[in-house]
Amino acid sequence: MYIRNSLFLTLMVSSLGACVSVPAAKNYREQSLTVADFSIPQLGTVTEVSVGEILLTQGEKRVAEAIELQSSAYRPHNGTSNLYVKSAESDEYDWYIDSNSSVFTDKGGLATNGITIKKQKGSGYLCPFQITGGGYSAGYNCYKEAKYTMHDSYTITSINSFQRSLIYNGKSGSKINIAYREFSNSLARPAFSNNVEYDMSESNIIAYKGAELKILEYTNTKIKYEVIKNFNSQ
Template sequence: MLRIAAAVLAALIMSGCAVKYDAYAPEKRYVDRPPLGQTTIVGIGDELLAKGVVVEGKALNIKRLVDGALFDIHPGVRAKVGDKGAEQFFEGTGVRKSAFADDPDVLSVKTPDAKQVCVVTITSQRVCYDADFAITDVSYEQEASFQQTLLYNGRVGNKIRIGYREFSNSRARPAFNNEVEYDLSTSNRIGYKGAELEVLSADNTSITYRVISTFR
């Protein structure tokens, strides 16, 4: 038993490089928030419209704790990150290593009918364990990397104040910020950079509106 443990440890501390695989690209589609035509109410300072990204792809769902000699793999869902032949690779989050193990890099499942999940280390070593898992389709929404939004800033008389903001990778672009006023006695439709909203009611606490079109 001691010889086996020593052999495993020797393999893990051998020098090497990170595993290479073809990157996996999940499908992405942009969505409007709120959807076009939907009646929506927001308060002062809240977003009137924005863009989201729906991501659809494969993920590894570990259903029960994998308690291994060198690594523990905690339950949870990990997004797919790549392929190498029949082997699929997933995010290496939720893995706890022992004091004698190499740092984990990613998780892998070697074949479509495999019953084991492998911890792939930063030196490309694979340590595989029997596991209760499934590879499933997942869908989730995230912020678009480039974001344009309108903010409701209140009403004075017949005029409402709207703020325009831009963000790139969650960072504000102050040079593109703008504040505009719209006179509702002239029209209840307002527009900016291709986005058009129909204002149903507005006061100094909230605005009720519908999005007619979004940013160009």
């Protein structure tokens, strides 16, 4: 997966000691993230690929508040990332889950292995821990000296496991050959494959099953194009 952030504020919590105890959550409220379709390349951009390469990829994007740890020492037990995305809040805490969680893929699901960070609203102290079997299993401390960056608006992108792809197969005179393929978890679905020829002397716009490309240049070895619509474009 690849990530992009837009607005941030660095917080360096003062060193006041090693840890404090973690009170129970009061009025816990989950926060749903808005999911939007994401095109690779992005719509309106110009891209060049070689023969045999994929022209389009589909994914999803989410924008949310996030914490980026400045040191992996403050990760929860079994944490795999330094980036944690806000998923809930309670009276005293904001709750963040590992950005590598399956909740950020098209598979959905809960935070990976219950890996979570709580941030105290008043002090900003970080409380990393892991939940398994419905209770605290590892890490039950709030660190007063953790250093982190607070992102008010962080965009997370992920690639869908199901893909519809166009592949450039070269040209013959003024005609270009485009292959359509479907993949599920990187495995091709042969029954949904097709090859199509487009005559560039008639139009430089090609379309297939809702996807549209504007062809700018093409040779025997490469093609340059602009994405008008991806398969998942609304």
